[in-house]
Amino acid sequence: MFGKRSSLADEAIAKLAALDRAQAIIEFNLDGSVLTANENFLAVVGYSLAEIQGKHHSLFVEPTYKESAEYRDFWAELRQGEYRAGRYKRLAKGGREVWIRASYNPILDRSGKPYKVVKFASDITRLIAEETERQGQIAAIHKSQAVIAFSLDGVVLEANENFLEAMGYTLPEIVGQPHRTFVDADHARSPEYHDFWSKLRQGAYVAGQFRRIAKGGREVWIEASYNPILDASGRPYKVVKLATDITAQVKLLADLKRLIEQNFSEIDSAILRSNQEASEATQAAGSTADNVQTMAAASEELAASVAEISQSMVKSRDATDNAHGQVIGAAEFTQKLAQATTAMSGIVGLIQSIAGQINLLALNATIESARAGEAGRGFAVVAQEVKSLAGQAARATEQIVGEIDNVQAVSQQVVGALATIQGSVERMRDHVISAAAAVEEQSVVTRDMSGNMQDAASAVAAIAQNILAISGSVGSVSQAVATTKEAARVLAR
Incomplete structure (x- = not known):
């Protein structure tokens, strides 16, 4: 009998030791004051035994809970021997929150009356934190x-x-x-x-x-x-x-996809038209450039020809001016010759006395020939001959009468012919001057036209290059649009 009791006591002691190792244990008087606590409990709350022994259980609860009717009822029920268990939030040293899973166990004496309370507890602070986080996540999921x-x-x-x-x-x-x-x-x-x-x-x-x-x-x-x-x-x-x-998003994407297909189809058509038009414009610009270059070359040749004609007209005008001066000089000389022969026909009888004055006439003829310039060279020769004839005048008096008549007739014919020539030369001079002025104006115009055609050729060449660049840019735009279209399709899936 005693051996069996001893064995049961040993087993009870062993169980208590196991509980002491595994659980946080604290004992209270029925008034809630601390009797003792094991190391596990002290580790959970962060106090030493001396700091809590004799202190009331309310040390471990929040002030609001301490003053509540619920807390008073909690201890009233324990004093009546009622068992309490559950999850409890408690305050450790420094106000740190801890959560425990605990059972409050009234201990009864031999008469069945409670005389103290033993609490067995486990620290579930981390578990509560994890559960709280999970519950928060679940609440967030249900909310969204x-x-x-x-x-x-x-x-x-x-x-x-x-x-x-x-x-x-x-x-x-x-x-x-x-x-x-x-x-x-x-x-x-x-x-x-x-x-x-x-x-x-x-x-x-x-x-x-x-x-x-x-x-x-x-x-x-x-x-x-x-x-x-x-x-x-x-x-x-x-x-x-x-x-x-995502109904709204799916509808939006469907609308977007339809819009993408529609808009990019229009863009593709516009790019195709731009490529075709750029190609046609390039060909037209090339043809225009060739034509303008040909016209520019022709303009240069025309300008060169007009320049030569202008130079020839200037020379013709100079020659005409020279001929006009000579005709005027010859006319003056012939007129004077006619006057002289007329005078000689009236003084045939005085030829001898005139012969004496021939030297004076020759001198006057020399002066007049110098005044006439190039046109008077022939007259100077005549003057020289007159001087020679002065010595022969006496011997040739008989011949002079007949010759004077002939000279008078010829002089009149020469005067008429020179008058006609002078009129023709003057008209020709006027025409040459007018033609020279017109040719000079034409030369200026052709030079301007040639320069303008060269500028036009350069401009057309630049336009052709720009159109080629535009065509290249349109090609790049087409590639970029194709890439954008594919990206937009991916986004619209």
Whole structure:
């Protein structure tokens, strides 16, 4: 008997020792004052035993809770021997928050009355923090996304407000209904849909964009993930879908794609037309450049010819001016000769006395020939002959009478002929002067025209180069538009 009791006592002591190693333990009087605490408890709250022994349990709770009726009832129930257990937030040294999973155990005396309270506790601060974070994440998911849960056979278990709002149902309308309620009939019968649920039942994750049917047949597009939830053994037991309504975005992308196709089609046509027009303009500019170059060369030749003609006309004008002067001199000389012969016909009888004055006449003739210049050279010869004849005048008096008549007749003819020649030369001189002026004006015009044609040839060549550059730029734009079009198509997928 005593041996059995000793064995039970040893076992009890061993169990208490095991509890002391594994648990945070603290003992209180029924008034809540601390009797003792083990090292595990002291480590959790950060106090030494001396700092808490004799202090009230309220040292470990928040002031507001300490003053509450709930806290008073908590200790009243313990004093009555009632057991309390749960998760509790407590304050460690310095006000640090700790969470514990604890049981408050009233200890009874032999009469069954409680006389103290022993608390066994575990520090679950980290667990609570992790749970709080998970709960916060779940709350955030429910706030921002549509969430619905299905059994593995696709029956709706529950759904949040976001899902109900997106699909237009109330919760009672869909709980217990199959997932195919939200897809069109053809898709529900397809092998693809069957494979979809087979993957989920095998624990495979499925995500993507999905077309779904809301209440009343309204089309809805969602970006969703179907997430199999595993039990403790790693086996899937339900599926939770997280979704975002992207109907507006899908419609916008469809409109954008249609707009892209329309606008880029117009751009392609415009670029094609620009290329064709640039090619035609390049050809036209090339032909124009050749024609202008030919005209420029012809203008240069014309300018050179006109310049030669102008120089010839200047020489002709100078020659005409010279001839005009000579004719005038000859006319003056002939007129004087006619006057002289007329005088001689009246003084044949006085020829002897005139012979004496021939030297004076020769002197006058010499002076007149010098005054006449080049035209008077012939007259100077005549004057010289007169001087010679002065010595022979006596012997030739008889011949002079006959010759004077002949000279008078010839002089009259010469005067008439010279008058005619003078008129013709004057008219020709006027024509040459007018022609020279016209040719000079034409020379100026042809020089300007030649210069302008050269400028035009250069300008046409520059235009041709610019058109080629434009054509190249249009080609670059075409390539850039093609690249942009492809990028826009990718964005619109």
